[in-house]
Amino acid sequence: MTLPDATGHFGPYGGRFVPEALVAALDELGEAHRTSQQDPDFVAELDRLLTTYAGRPTPLTDARRLSEHVGGARVLLKREDLAHTGSHKINNVLGQALLTKRMGKKRVIAETGAGQHGVATATAAALFGFDCTVYMGEEDTRRQALNVARMRLLGAEVVPVSTGTKTLKDATNEAFRDWVANVETTHYAIGSVVGPHPFPAMVRDFQRIIGVEARQQCLDLVGRLPDAVVACVGGGSNAMGIFHAFLPDADVALIGCEAGGDGVDTGRHAAPLTAGSPGVLHGARSYLMQDEDGQTQTTTSISAGLDYPGVGPEHAYLRDSGRAHYRGVTDADAMAALEVLAKKEGILCAIESAHAVAGAFQWLSEQAESSDRVVVVSCSGRGDKDVDTAARWFGLVTAEEVAEAELVRAHEGEQP
Amino acid sequence: MLAMVEGGVDAIEVGVPYSDPGMDGPVIQVAVDAALRGGSRVAHVFDAVREVSPRVPTVVMGYWNPMEKYGPARFAVDLKAAGGSGAITPDLIPEEAQPWVDAAYAQELAPVFLVAPSSTDERIATVGRTNRGFVYATAVMGVTGARSAVGSRAEELVARVRAQTDLPVGVGLGISNGEQAAQVAGFADAVIVGAALVAALRDGGPARVRQLTEDLAAGVRR
Numbered sequence: 001m002t003l004p005d006a007t008g009h010f011g012p013y014g015g016r017f018v019p020e021a022l023v024a025a026l027d028e029l030g031e032a033h034r035t036s037q038q039d040p041d042f043v044a045e046l047d048r049l050l051t052t053y054a055g056r057p058t059p060l061t062d063a064r065r066l067s068e069h070v071g072g073a074r075v076l077l078k079r080e081d082l083a084h085t086g087s088h089k090i091n092n093v094l095g096q097a098l099l100t101k102r103m104g105k106k107r108v109i110a111e112t113g114a115g116q117h118g119v120a121t122a123t124a125a126a127l128f129g130f131d132c133t134v135y136m137g138e139e140d141t142r143r144q145a146l147n148v149a150r151m152r153l154l155g156a157e158v159v160p161v162s163t164g165t166k167t168l169k170d171a172t173n174e175a176f177r178d179w180v181a182n183v184e185t186t187h188y189a190i191g192s193v194v195g196p197h198p199f200p201a202m203v204r205d206f207q208r209i210i211g212v213e214a215r216q217q218c219l220d221l222v223g224r225l226p227d228a229v230v231a232c233v234g235g236g237s238n239a240m241g242i243f244h245a246f247l248p249d250a251d252v253a254l255i256g257c258e259a260g261g262d263g264v265d266t267g268r269h270a271a272p273l274t275a276g277s278p279g280v281l282h283g284a285r286s287y288l289m290q291d292e293d294g295q296t297q298t299t300t301s302i303s304a305g306l307d308y309p310g311v312g313p314e315h316a317y318l319r320d321s322g323r324a325h326y327r328g329v330t331d332a333d334a335m336a337a338l339e340v341l342a343k344k345e346g347i348l349c350a351i352e353s354a355h356a357v358a359g360a361f362q363w364l365s366e367q368a369e370s371s372d373r374v375v376v377v378s379c380s381g382r383g384d385k386d387v388d389t390a391a392r393w394f395g396l397v398t399a400e401e402v403a404e405a406e407l408v409r410a411h412e413g414e415q416p
Numbered sequence: 417m418l419a420m421v422e423g424g425v426d427a428i429e430v431g432v433p434y435s436d437p438g439m440d441g442p443v444i445q446v447a448v449d450a451a452l453r454g455g456s457r458v459a460h461v462f463d464a465v466r467e468v469s470p471r472v473p474t475v476v477m478g479y480w481n482p483m484e485k486y487g488p489a490r491f492a493v494d495l496k497a498a499g500g501s502g503a504i505t506p507d508l509i510p511e512e513a514q515p516w517v518d519a520a521y522a523q524e525l526a527p528v529f530l531v532a533p534s535s536t537d538e539r540i541a542t543v544g545r546t547n548r549g550f551v552y553a554t555a556v557m558g559v560t561g562a563r564s565a566v567g568s569r570a571e572e573l574v575a576r577v578r579a580q581t582d583l584p585v586g587v588g589l590g591i592s593n594g595e596q597a598a599q600v601a602g603f604a605d606a607v608i609v610g611a612a613l614v615a616a617l618r619d620g621g622p623a624r625v626r627q628l629t630e631d632l633a634a635g636v637r638r
């Protein structure tokens with residue numbers, strides 16, 4: 001059976017928990033998505049953009065020094081960090097931009113946490129000539145100031161959101177509010193496999209390419225399928241994208257790494273599949289972090305892109321069915337993995353992706369005999385945006401140096 | 417709420433504070449954040465309903481996750497026991513609402529779903545069949561909060577609802593003064609005001625709420 005069903009359910013998860021005003025737009029979007037998949041012109045145009053604009057296929061890198069480091073297991077990195085704009089987010093956004101055009105809309109809005117989805121959306125909006133507004137939690141605009149500047153350079157309006165927890169969850173609320181009010185002219189390009197039907201299925205379909213490529217590349221390189229595929233899970237789009245082609249391969253373990261923050265047992269984390277419970281948030285039923293009254297709980301993670309209390313409904317389904325396994329990876333473990341990857345392979349990955357690298361290390365260490373194992377890790381994004389955070393974490397710069405550098409930058413940036 | 421009763425409301429809608437009120441604009445979001453910080457719990461809504469329902473009919477307005485977490489059947493039983501008449505569920509559509517509809521019917525409470533200018537006639541008919549009490553028609557495409565003008569599509573929407581159901585039609589979203597209330601009362605059966613009253617409470621306490629209610633009530637009866 002292919003999921004979701006006709007009403008957008010993955011078993012008990014998914015569906016539509018939305019204001020009535022959005023139902024017509026969701027129906028229109030579902031219809032546009034369905035017909036576009038069968039339209040050879042659409043498929044060819046998306047393929048052309050992915051190839052000539054986004055730089056697909058992305059390579060599968062044989063990380064030899066990393067393999068040595070983990071005792072011989074073969075670690076293969078799916079390099080979404082090399083895609084245009086620096087993460088997998090571009091795959092989804094190019095697909096949704098084509099759909100926006102197909103529906104005759106001229107404005108796109110988006111929510112963003114780390115800023116990668118916002119940057120990807122701003123990029124596609126520039127390419128297609130759309131107006132673009134990106135909602136970003138005020139706290140994240142500070143954590144990811146570089147990406148705010150990138151979006152503005154690309155011509156997008158960035159709106160800092162100061163309600164609630166001032167992070168991705170509240171940016172998503174704000175984007176939904178904009179959408180309800182402007183739905184006739186505006187497409188909400190949601191950034192992950194979350195939200196009401198058809199978003200989870202549609203975003204997955206646009207991200208599937210990651211796994212389709214990785215599966216074939218692994219076969220070509222190693223001559224067999226991997227033992228495990230590991231990805232980080234915020235909303236879950238890079239994970240769903242790389243998992244999907246492997247779902248029928250029952251011997252391939254699928255491992256999703258949520259943000260463990262200070263540790264899943266401390267309560268300060270963003271790991272709903274590992275430590276949350278089923279409920280409804282942002283239009284769909286899935287696992288989420290909530291208190292006994294069903295109020296959404298605040299999350300903690302060093303990674304803005306994983307700092308989200310919900311997760312896509314298909315992951316909830318895969319968790320319950322046992323086809324995929326989820327674990328929390330702490331800030332400390334993720335940052336340690338980021339450093340190892342940088343020093344062993346010369347790849348500075350996003351902090352989000354570092355959770356997957358750390359999860360792969362953990363999974364390998366749990367195997368009785370790991371040296372002949374093959375693991376594919378989703379390197380979902382590059383780490384340029386995280387250099388400030390990493391420099392502080394590792395104490396590579398002192399607080400005074402940061403302040404001084406910012407002063408110098410401020411002076412240099414002044415108009416003569 | 418007593419100020420509203422004194423000011424002349426015909427019914428009261430009591431909101432259940434929820435951390436992520438997607439149908440609400442900044443006024444109600446800020447109020448909800450404050451209520452939750454102040455320790456407001458879902459069960460407190462029944463205390464409020466118990467307080468005012470002897471004076472005017474009372475419905476609650478609740479986002480789905482807190483209601484589901486409380487348990488649809490338990491929520492319905494407790495609401496009924498408190499004297500409530502029904503519940504408006506702004507992020508629930510009939511397709512996903514079977515557990516709540518069953519629970520509400522079992523307690524003879526009114527489930528109230530919304531219709532919007534973008535709703536098809538078919539969907540309006542479904543809401544008309546499922547609702548008890550009344551149909552909530554949103555005057556504009558958007559979220560709660562005062563607007564300078566009543567949406568021009570409200571009247572047309574009310575006419576489309578009347579073609580599908582005999583239930584009374586209440587119109588809400590953006591109505592903030594007697595003038596607008598009078599205009600809406602010209603074509604609808606009820607005028608629903610939320611954010612403007614919350615803002616009045618914020619700015620001038622119960623006295624301002626009473627004043628605004630009097631203005632609105634006079635508008636409706638004009």
Ligand SMILES: Cc1ncc(COP(=O)(O)O)c(C=O)c1O
Pocket residue numbers: 087088113114115116117191192193232233234235236237238239304305306350352353380381382
């Ligand atoms: C590089 C990178 N990886 C992963 C994520 C998490 O999103 P998802 O779980 O949808 O892949 C983000 C989100 O901002 C990101 O920027």
